[in-house]
Amino acid sequence: MSSLSFRFGTVGSPIGTPKKPGGSVGAIQFSKSIGLDTLELGWVQSVRVSVETCAAIRAAAEEQDVALSVHAPYYINLNANDEEWPKSRQRLMDAAYYGNLAGATDVIFHPGSYFEQPPVDVLKVAIPRLQGCLDELRAAGNPVLLRPETMGKSAMLGSLEDTLLMSREIAGVMPCLDFAHLHARPGDGSINTYDEWSAILGKVGKTMGDSALQKLHIHLSGIEYGPKGEKNHLPVAESDLNMNDLFRAMKAYHAAGRILCESPIMEEDALLMKKTWQEM
Numbered sequence: 001m002s003s004l005s006f007r008f009g010t011v012g013s014p015i016g017t018p019k020k021p022g023g024s025v026g027a028i029q030f031s032k033s034i035g036l037d038t039l040e041l042g043w044v045q046s047v048r049v050s051v052e053t054c055a056a057i058r059a060a061a062e063e064q065d066v067a068l069s070v071h072a073p074y075y076i077n078l079n080a081n082d083e084e085w086p087k088s089r090q091r092l093m094d095a096a097y098y099g100n101l102a103g104a105t106d107v108i109f110h111p112g113s114y115f116e117q118p119p120v121d122v123l124k125v126a127i128p129r130l131q132g133c134l135d136e137l138r139a140a141g142n143p144v145l146l147r148p149e150t151m152g153k154s155a156m157l158g159s160l161e162d163t164l165l166m167s168r169e170i171a172g173v174m175p176c177l178d179f180a181h182l183h184a185r186p187g188d189g190s191i192n193t194y195d196e197w198s199a200i201l202g203k204v205g206k207t208m209g210d211s212a213l214q215k216l217h218i219h220l221s222g223i224e225y226g227p228k229g230e231k232n233h234l235p236v237a238e239s240d241l242n243m244n245d246l247f248r249a250m251k252a253y254h255a256a257g258r259i260l261c262e263s264p265i266m267e268e269d270a271l272l273m274k275k276t277w278q279e280m
Helices: 023-033 051-064 085-101 119-139 160-169 179-184 194-208 210-214 243-252 266-279
Strands: 006-011 038-042 067-071 106-109 145-148 216-220 222-226 229-234 257-261
Touching: 006 067, 006 266, 023 038, 023 051, 038 257, 051 067, 051 085, 067 085, 067 257, 085 106, 085 119, 106 216, 119 145, 119 160, 145 160, 160 194, 179 194, 179 216, 179 222, 179 229, 194 210, 194 243, 210 216, 216 243, 243 266, 257 266
Parallel strands: 006 038, 006 257, 038 067, 067 106, 106 145, 216 257
Antiparallel strands: 222 229
16 A cells, blocks of 8 residues: 555546557556556446456556556446346446456446335345345455445435445445535535535444445546536536545545546546645
8 A cells, every 4th residue: 555545546547548558557557657556447338358458457456556446337227127137237247257357356336227216115126136246256256345336316326325225235345435426416516515525424434334434435526417416527626526625524534545536637637636635
């Protein structure tokens, strides 16, 4: 671990990754060269990677001391109908299988949609399905953590409460806290003050134990939103996200882990986040 309590990096390859060697290996090397030490492999369309490529990614990450995670394909829905669920499940399992081969410790995924059903009913479907995935992974000796991401639209499965309930109910599941999404989800500009950020961290600690605050996996960017929540990601400087108060709250809670930037100017904002945290 670096001397900082957080590692900083990007979701997907940094924009400046050179064409050679390119790919994830190039992204790892480039990240390290500019002062970033974690990377989320952006397998967001599908998992198309060979065992040999995974071995090369793992070797590069170990050599450069860059911690890896995987963003699984977008088309995963724990609330899919019975016909669609097997395909959804396979996408998550592929991300976990090849991610583990590549040296990733965490697999981040979008948990799906309510389809206008009450969250409590959706979770009765989602939790057993996710438990089944974990059972199969552990039976195969795969140690990755599955991290449902907090989502930026109110119609999506993935409120803070949803992700904490999944995490409390299933060993091997922890939330991916996307603070930009949490700010955008209410659609009214709330969840953007020191007290509100502190309340979120307090809920995480209360639900999962204070040790969970030492292993946070955070997505962060600026964000544009409307009444229904998230519209798109923005550079931090072009949004109203109160990053200083967020970082003050994280410092007060002795938080640690990884912060992955999803801004359109990924590595530039990731380095801004690192600098801001250092100055804290």
